[in-house]
Amino acid sequence: MTEAKAHIVAAVAQLIDEHGPAAVTTRAVAQAAGVQAPTIYRLFGDKGGLLDAVAEHALATYVSGKTVAEEGDPMAALKAGWDTHIGFGLANAAVFGRLTDPARGADSPAAAAGLEVLRARVRRVAATGRLCVSERRAVELIxxxxxxxxxxxxxxxxxxxxxxxxxAMYDAVLQSIVTDAPVRTADGPVAAAVAFRTVVPDLPMLTDTERALMAEWLDRAAGA
Incomplete structure (x- = not known):
């Protein structure tokens, strides 16, 4: 984002924080940012483009602060991520509503980055043998x-x-995607397949083709 766009986005974010989304008019934004209205249209196209840029910036800032620890309890990390997500949404109602509007499509780089963080946390749970659905299904449900x-x-x-x-929603989802304890292969073929799937990309003795084929088999076994 250019310096000029970042300056205007910051001004709009402040307007929303102080007065709500209704305060975002071309005149108000131009005055707050110290620019002419044509500059706003040239940089963002229209009000919708400007609000999208503000939402994207807010989400990108939020996602940049999320990390996936390699140590610690994977289940605790998953719940912490959930709590943070809920907190962000409630604290940024206008931004969250914009980002989840189906009319916008699924072209948000920040949203994609956030999903990658979630996938990484789910993968850590899968590696413990407690996931009883495919990683993809678990991510989609959460x-x-x-x-x-x-x-x-x-x-x-x-x-x-x-x-x-x-x-309560988190607990309900958790009951449908994880087991109470790591399962044995004989007792839980799906969980075993999901757990083994997490290490397939790191098996050096296999060729790329063999890894892809094994991943496909395990995804099928997990019902992905």
Missing amino acids: HAAGTGAVLTLLAMAPENRDLGLAD
Whole structure:
């Protein structure tokens, strides 16, 4: 992002924080950023493009602060990521609504980066042998549940929001994707396939073709 665009995006973000999305008018933005209206249209096209840039910047800043620790309890890390996601959505209602608008499509680089963080956390759980669905299915379920939980809470008046709803949603999803303890191969073929799938890319004794074929077999066994 150029310096000029970043300056305007910062001004819009401040307007939204202080006065809400309705305050974002061309005149207000031009005054807050100290630019002429034509500059805004030239850089962002229209108000929709400007709001998209603001949402993307906010999400990118949030995602850049997320890391996947290589040590520690994978289940605790997954729950921490969920809690952070819920907190971000509730604290950034306008941004979250913009990012989850189906009309925008799925072309957000920051959203894609966020999903990669989630995939990495799910992969750590899979490696323990506790995941009883494919990694892809687990990511899709967690992402859908998290988005739905935030949107449901945002639709409520702030004083009526029950954050226990988000916790209950997480527990419900967890019951459908993980087992209580690592399973043995004989007792849990799906979990075993999912766990083994996490190490396939790191098997040096196999060729690329063999790794791809083994990954395909294991995905099929896991129901991916």
